[in-house]
Amino acid sequence: MKQAFLLGNGAMALGLLEAGCQVLTSYPGTPSSEILPETVRFAKAANLNTVIEWSVNEKVAFDNAFAAAISGKRAACCMKMVGLNVAADSFMSAAYIGNIGGLVVISCDDPGPHSSQTEQDSRFMARIAKVPVLDPASPLEARAMIKTAFEISEEFQVPVLVRPAIRICHARQNITYGDLKNNDTPAVFKREPTRWASTPKFRFLQHKALNEKHVKIAEKFNTLVPYNRHTIQTGQTFALGIAAGGVPSAVVTDLFDECNRTDIPLLKLGAPYPFPEKLAGQFMDACDRVLVIEETDTVIEYMLQDRHKTWGRLTGHVPMEGELVPEKIEAILNQALVESSLPPLSDTDSTKEGFALAASLDLPVRKPTLCPGCPHRASFYAIRKAVPKAIYPSDIGCYTLGSNLGGVDTVLDMGAGITLASGFWHAFHQDGEDKPIVATMGDSTFFHSGTTGLINAVYNDARFVLVILDNGSTAMTGMQPAITQGVRVDGRKGNAIALETIVKGCGVNYIQVVDPYDIDHTIDEIKKAHAWALSPEGGIAVIISRHPCVIGLRDQALPEIFAVEITDECDDCGLCHLRFECPAMVRNPEKKKTQINPVLCSGCGVCLHICPKHAVQTVS
Amino acid sequence: MKTCNFVLSGLGGQGILFMTKILAQTALNKGYNILGAETHGMAQRGGSVVSHLKIGDAGSSLIRAGAGDFLISMDEAEAYRYLPWVRPGGMVFANASADGFPDHRVKQYLAEYKITAFATEAGKTALELGAPRSTNLAMVAFFAAFGQGPLDADALRQTVASVSPDPVKQVNLNIFDLCHEQGKKLC
Ligand code: SF4
Ligand code: SF4
Numbered sequence: 001m002k003q004a005f006l007l008g009n010g011a012m013a014l015g016l017l018e019a020g021c022q023v024l025t026s027y028p029g030t031p032s033s034e035i036l037p038e039t040v041r042f043a044k045a046a047n048l049n050t051v052i053e054w055s056v057n058e059k060v061a062f063d064n065a066f067a068a069a070i071s072g073k074r075a076a077c078c079m080k081m082v083g084l085n086v087a088a089d090s091f092m093s094a095a096y097i098g099n100i101g102g103l104v105v106i107s108c109d110d111p112g113p114h115s116s117q118t119e120q121d122s123r124f125m126a127r128i129a130k131v132p133v134l135d136p137a138s139p140l141e142a143r144a145m146i147k148t149a150f151e152i153s154e155e156f157q158v159p160v161l162v163r164p165a166i167r168i169c170h171a172r173q174n175i176t177y178g179d180l181k182n183n184d185t186p187a188v189f190k191r192e193p194t195r196w197a198s199t200p201k202f203r204f205l206q207h208k209a210l211n212e213k214h215v216k217i218a219e220k221f222n223t224l225v226p227y228n229r230h231t232i233q234t235g236q237t238f239a240l241g242i243a244a245g246g247v248p249s250a251v252v253t254d255l256f257d258e259c260n261r262t263d264i265p266l267l268k269l270g271a272p273y274p275f276p277e278k279l280a281g282q283f284m285d286a287c288d289r290v291l292v293i294e295e296t297d298t299v300i301e302y303m304l305q306d307r308h309k310t311w312g313r314l315t316g317h318v319p320m321e322g323e324l325v326p327e328k329i330e331a332i333l334n335q336a337l338v339e340s341s342l343p344p345l346s347d348t349d350s351t352k353e354g355f356a357l358a359a360s361l362d363l364p365v366r367k368p369t370l371c372p373g374c375p376h377r378a379s380f381y382a383i384r385k386a387v388p389k390a391i392y393p394s395d396i397g398c399y400t401l402g403s404n405l406g407g408v409d410t411v412l413d414m415g416a417g418i419t420l421a422s423g424f425w426h427a428f429h430q431d432g433e434d435k436p437i438v439a440t441m442g443d444s445t446f447f448h449s450g451t452t453g454l455i456n457a458v459y460n461d462a463r464f465v466l467v468i469l470d471n472g473s474t475a476m477t478g479m480q481p482a483i484t485q486g487v488r489v490d491g492r493k494g495n496a497i498a499l500e501t502i503v504k505g506c507g508v509n510y511i512q513v514v515d516p517y518d519i520d521h522t523i524d525e526i527k528k529a530h531a532w533a534l535s536p537e538g539g540i541a542v543i544i545s546r547h548p549c550v551i552g553l554r555d556q557a558l559p560e561i562f563a564v565e566i567t568d569e570c571d572d573c574g575l576c577h578l579r580f581e582c583p584a585m586v587r588n589p590e591k592k593k594t595q596i597n598p599v600l601c602s603g604c605g606v607c608l609h610i611c612p613k614h615a616v617q618t619v620s
Numbered sequence: 621m622k623t624c625n626f627v628l629s630g631l632g633g634q635g636i637l638f639m640t641k642i643l644a645q646t647a648l649n650k651g652y653n654i655l656g657a658e659t660h661g662m663a664q665r666g667g668s669v670v671s672h673l674k675i676g677d678a679g680s681s682l683i684r685a686g687a688g689d690f691l692i693s694m695d696e697a698e699a700y701r702y703l704p705w706v707r708p709g710g711m712v713f714a715n716a717s718a719d720g721f722p723d724h725r726v727k728q729y730l731a732e733y734k735i736t737a738f739a740t741e742a743g744k745t746a747l748e749l750g751a752p753r754s755t756n757l758a759m760v761a762f763f764a765a766f767g768q769g770p771l772d773a774d775a776l777r778q779t780v781a782s783v784s785p786d787p788v789k790q791v792n793l794n795i796f797d798l799c800h801e802q803g804k805k806l807c
Contacts, residue, residue: 005641005648138679326685357726358701363700368632
């Protein structure tokens, strides 16, 4: 046996390989991003032949895994919860059609949200799709649940969703593991068009069959120990019981342990859908009140049928939004205990004073910023200079932080930088106004879901400048190699695809490639592109702003390091730290001048070109 | 089931995850189970970063506010931000100048809850010895000097030696020893 200190995502990677997963696909997104690279690591170490790919987006990932599963292999795909929206079309349909080999979808939720645009609850997506869902309470349980998920998926021929929340994905735990072996199940595809290519008539029958599967799965979930269980013996009754699933169930258990409370029963629902009615019914019958603590929505609460008994979000006992961190759960429990005339766990007021104190100290607000030397900073600076009074639709990635430079007006979802740009164009054009619009999108986002929007915009004759921020990596989620680099996740060669070719193929006739570090040239090119876009014979103009990420591809990004200093010419205008917003440039209040923080400065040298007083110079 | 709870705070890029790794590896070597919670993603881009580490048997990874035994912070402001996580009787270690630390505005709170707080200029020490990025392990050494909790200084030093890449190993150990001495003088 070996032991390692693994991220929950690493524990799930182990779980996948231990369960004999033969094909794994994914698109990166916090908090799911490390599952796939960790699987690569374990598979390589054990010399497994697992097929593992970064797919171009989550729908593509799902479909690739689905094909393997209907060929009889065990397959999985993983993504963040908003990625499941992208894969939703396939996901819903796959539930009807079903699979042969096990098909497991891991959709990682982000209550908080810490790094996402919503707090949506993937268990609801499972409910809509009529797909069974497992909700792990700890990394170890997540690892074990993956095996269970494969078994259920094969037994009932239906995809199974595993929903780890961020506190599973980014928890770290010591985990022991043994040898990993290949699963040699061969691919066999039996032609059966009425199943794999079914028409609506057969879809009706498949829906019926799915509903019948659900009755059986719910029956199984009634006794799916240890994921589903309660602590009540026959004949016992209680004033208050707690129903919880996933991470909150672990927090509640830890809290009760710590406070030596054995007087409050817990209904743990790690497999909440199809709902284990019988198990939940026993629990409800034995309790006068049941407080539901779940993340992030009201899945269990909706399914517990006795409205008069349940407390939770719908009764105001649990906050409707935000992560249920342990101190919040403690406060929720205390309130419910007191309302049930039971002694509280603790005097929670003790931490209130600490929070009030910290709030009173005016601590620096630390908003995330682009790294010192980030090429996106130069791009946004150039965009603002070139077309100052434009709408700036943008997108999801590190470059969302271009908002700090005033270069990001909208962020909706992956790909919306382009689709909102065309939408804005037509909305204003209808009134006779040629609105200046400069859209931005990263290279990975462009491949993920930029092309359809771009084709649509070209076809419908929208006019705007699109700046594709090409830094050669998917930086925000941990530096996954971009498609343009031609390297696959396991280091094998892929076929690199050039952005220029794709953009041209979408029907764009104006394409310029610039290096944003060459800031004056970049400003010129964006101005020209803008003028062309609005000219009668114009169209959509694309600028590919190409410079490697200074974190992921440091050596390529910084072939020359500039040691810079601020001279006495600095007149404290603040442009460099307020508008250009380099974190390495800070105001020295005594000297009333900007100062360079040498520990943070990357030496990119871009600031040499932006100071209106030429007060930034290389150190002589 | 009582765990020993570490809260580690600082800014994105200061090596909080590496500091977590040193403590966790040491605990692992001593045969403890460990469970921690880390910050990844957007917040790592220069934001406030915190890492939780429970040594002992636990089922959930986050440390509840008011339940941290030790807060080790790479930055003075980030030490104050996470003060609510320190339990009554807990200890705070910050990378800050001992002169102004702790801020007069928190002194009464610390006294009321019997929380003790210590500072060393770990960043300065690491910089002087030529490895500013090793400020994180300098803070571990400072903490270790107080001999609190289940992880002793020798074991922590050994972990630092085993996880440091060869070119910086000796510098790292020198930094460790110096900050450990600085801590010893205060306890
Ligand atoms: S990681 Fe790369 S792309 Fe992201 S902000 Fe830093 S330099 Fe920019
Ligand atoms: S060279 Fe200038 S712009 Fe680049 S990181 Fe240093 S201070 Fe910032």
